[in-house]
Amino acid sequence: SKQIQRVLDNCTVKPAVLQIESHPYLNQHQLISFAQSKGIAVTAYSPLGSKDRPWAASEDPELLKDPVVNKIAEKYNKSAAQILLRFHLQRNVAIIPKSVNESRIKQNLEVANFQLAEEDMNQLMAISTKFRYCEPKIIVNGEAVIRDAENPHFPFHEPF
Numbered sequence: 001s002k003q004i005q006r007v008l009d010n011c012t013v014k015p016a017v018l019q020i021e022s023h024p025y026l027n028q029h030q031l032i033s034f035a036q037s038k039g040i041a042v043t044a045y046s047p048l049g050s051k052d053r054p055w056a057a058s059e060d061p062e063l064l065k066d067p068v069v070n071k072i073a074e075k076y077n078k079s080a081a082q083i084l085l086r087f088h089l090q091r092n093v094a095i096i097p098k099s100v101n102e103s104r105i106k107q108n109l110e111v112a113n114f115q116l117a118e119e120d121m122n123q124l125m126a127i128s129t130k131f132r133y134c135e136p137k138i139i140v141n142g143e144a145v146i147r148d149a150e151n152p153h154f155p156f157h158e159p160f
Contacts, residue, residue, distance in 0.1 A: 044096065
């Protein structure tokens, strides 16, 4: 939010869209609310998690296998992916799901024919573990460290 405010304070053309990683493990509620309050649309990348990213660790959580997500999916007779995409749409967040599978691409488009109940949205919001799938890391002395973490404007030090 500090970076966005700094941009707004110094720009002549207001940003139209803020693209951020967002999913129930990193719901970004405060940041999304802040951006939307400033008239900035929000787009979520990795809304299904990012299991197949090249730097994934075997111990990373798999959002599509989360028990809360799957329980809600079963309730609505939908896939876990459809629940996760609907979660964002109900928060007025655009989504960029990645898939190369034709049937999953079609399934991802079938999220407009149902609504998640408030209690289900609350359950998804409550999952938040603050886990980032797309945290920028580099190798320093054989160890993975967060890239640019020493920069005074590094955004991930801020609570939102």
